[in-house]
Amino acid sequence: MKRHTALVLLATLASLAAVGLFAGFSVNSFLQTPVAPDGEQLVMIPAGSPLQRIAERLEKSGVIGNADYFTLLARWQGTATQVQAGEYLFAEPALPGEVLRRLVKGDVRMLRITLPEGLTLRETAQRMADFGLCSLDEALAVVANPELLERYDVPATSLEGYLFPETYTLRSNSRVEELVEAMLVQGKTRVQSDMLEAAKRRGLDRHQLVTLASIIQKEAGNNAEMPLISAVFHNRLRAGIPLQADPTVIYGVADFDGNLTRRHLATPTPYNTYQMRGLPAGPIANPGEAALRAAAWPAEVDYLYFVARGDGTHQFNTTLVQHNRAVRRYQLGR
Template identity: 45%
Template sequence: MKMIAKRIGTALLLAVFILAPGLLFWIINYAFLSHPRMAESSTPVILASESSFRTIEKELAAAGVILADGRFRILGRMMGVASHLKAGEYLFPPSISPYRVLIMVKEGATYKHQVTIPEGATLNHIATLLAAENLTTIEEFLRLAHDSALLASLNIHGPSLEGYLFPDTYFFERGPKSTETMIRIMSDQMQRVLIQTDAINGLPQYGLDRHGVVTLASIVEKETALVQERSLIARVFLNRLAAGMKLQTDPTVIYGLANFSGNLTRQDLESPSPYNTYRIRGLPPGPISSPGQQAITAVMHPAEESFYYFVSKNDGSHYFSSTLSDHNRAVLQYQTKTNPTNLKVRKQ
C-alpha cells in the first residue's frame, strides 16, 4: 500500500512539473495579449462600490472588455489584486489586455469628464451642462443647489448656490455622491478666488460684504464681455450705490422674470420682482450668475472715474457718461435708430 501511495505521489509531482510551465505560459499569454472584441471604440463601464471580484468580472465580460472564460479571475488572484479593485466609471480602449484592465481598476484610473462652466453661467445652465455628460440630473443638481444643510456646510448664507460655483474647466468623475462632490469642488474653487482677490472681506466702504461683492460681480459679468470695460462698469454701479441711485441694470430684471422672450418690455421693467433694479434701490437679493475672477477683481479694484451711466454702442462696447444729459445724448446717438423704445434714458 505504501508503495502504491508513493508511486501516486511521484506521478502527481511529475505532472505538476510537466503542467506548470504550460499553465504559466497560458496565464502569461492571456494576461498580456489583447483579445479581439466586438467593440471598435473605447468601452465605458461603471463598477459599483462594494462589488465582489466575481461581479466585476461578469460586468467586464458583459461589456466585452474581457472574455468570460474564468482566466480573468485566476489572473486577479495570482496578482493579489482581487480584493483591491476600486469602483467608478472606466473607459477601456478596444485593444487593452486583461493585465492592463486589472491595473487600471486597481489604481482607480477612472474616466474623468471634462466640463467647462462659462463665466456668467446660472445654476440652471450649470445643471444642464453637467446633465449633458450624464454626471447628474438637472433635478438632482438643482435640489442640492438649494439644500439648506449643504449651503450651511459651505458657509453660504442664502437660498441657493447661485453665484458661488466658480466658472472654470473641471474634470469630474461619475460615481456615488458625485453631484455633491462636484458642487463642493466648484464651491471650494470660488472660495479660493474670493480669498485671492480679498473679496472674502467685502468692500466695507460701500457697505458690501462678501455676498454683496459676489452679487455685484455677477451683474458686471452679465453686462459686458469686454475685459477692459469691467472695471468701468463696476465703477458705475459703485458710484450709483454710493449716491443712493437705482442700479437700473437689465440683466437683473431678466434674471427675475419667469419667462423672458428676448426683448425687455415696459411691462418687464415694471415687474414687482425683487431683482428688478429699475424699482428697487441697492443690490438685488443675491447673485444672478457665476462671476469669473476678472469680474470679481473689477469690483474690488474699480476704475477711478466719475461715471454714473453707460449705454451700448451696438458693437459689444459701451459709452460711459458722468451726467444724465451726456448719457441721454449717447442714447439718442447709439440706441434710438436700432431701438426707438429704448428705456435706458430713464436712468437718473
C-alpha cells in the same frame, strides 16, 4: 487484465499531465502577453457588476484575451470584489495584471467640464446634466441642499453666485456633489482677504460683493470694461440712484421669454433695480474672478451711465444728456 488496467491508468495520468501542462502554459501565456486593443476602447463598468460580466466586457473590447483566466487571476489575488465602477479608457498594450490593477485602483477616464461665467444656478445645473454627470433634477437637488450653505460658509439662503465658474477635471465616476463642492471651495478661495477689505471700504460685505459682481458679469461684454461698469454702479449706489440694470429685472421674471418689456421694468420684484435703490436681494449669476475684482476695485471715474454700442462694448457717460444722445445713436439709430 492487470496489465491493461495499468496501461489505461498510465494513459489517463499522461493525458491529465498533458492537459495540466497545456493549461499551465495557456495561463502563463495569458499572464505574460500584453493585449493591444484596436484603437481607444471605452469600457463602462456599472456599479455592482459581477466579476465574470466585467471580464467578458473586457474580452469583448479586446482589452484582455480570456475572460475566464482574468476572473481566476482576480480571485487568486483576492481582488475579485474590489473592482471599482466607472468608465475606463484603454488604448495601449497592457498585461492582464496591469488591467486588473487599474480596475482595483479606480483609474477611470478623466473628464473636463467647463462652466462659463455668468450662468445662473439653474443653468449651471443644466450644464452638469447635459454633460452626463446626473439628471437635471438630481443636480437641482444638490445645489439646493441647505447643508452646503453652512458647510462652505455661504452667507446667503442660496448657492446662487457662489459656484465658481471654471474648467474642472473629474473622474468619470465622480458624483455631481463632488463638482458642486469643488466649485464652492473655489468660490471661497477666489474671494481673498484683500478683496473683502477693498469691498468693506466701499460699504460692501461678502454677499453684496458677490451680488454686485454677478451684475457686472451679466452686463459686461468683455473683461476690460468690467472696472468701468463697476464704477457706474458704485457711483449710483453712493448717490442713491437706482442701478437700473436690465439683467436684474430679467432674473426676477419667471419663465422669461427673451423679450424685456416696459411691463417687466415697471413690475416690482426683489431683483428689479429699476424699482428700488441699492442692490437686489442676491446674486443673479455666478461671477468669475474678473468681475469679482472689478466689484472690489472699480475704475476711478465719475460715470453714471452706459449704453451698449452693439459691438460688444459700451459708451460711458457722466450726464443724462450725454447718455440720451448715446442711446439715440447706438440704440435708436438716430
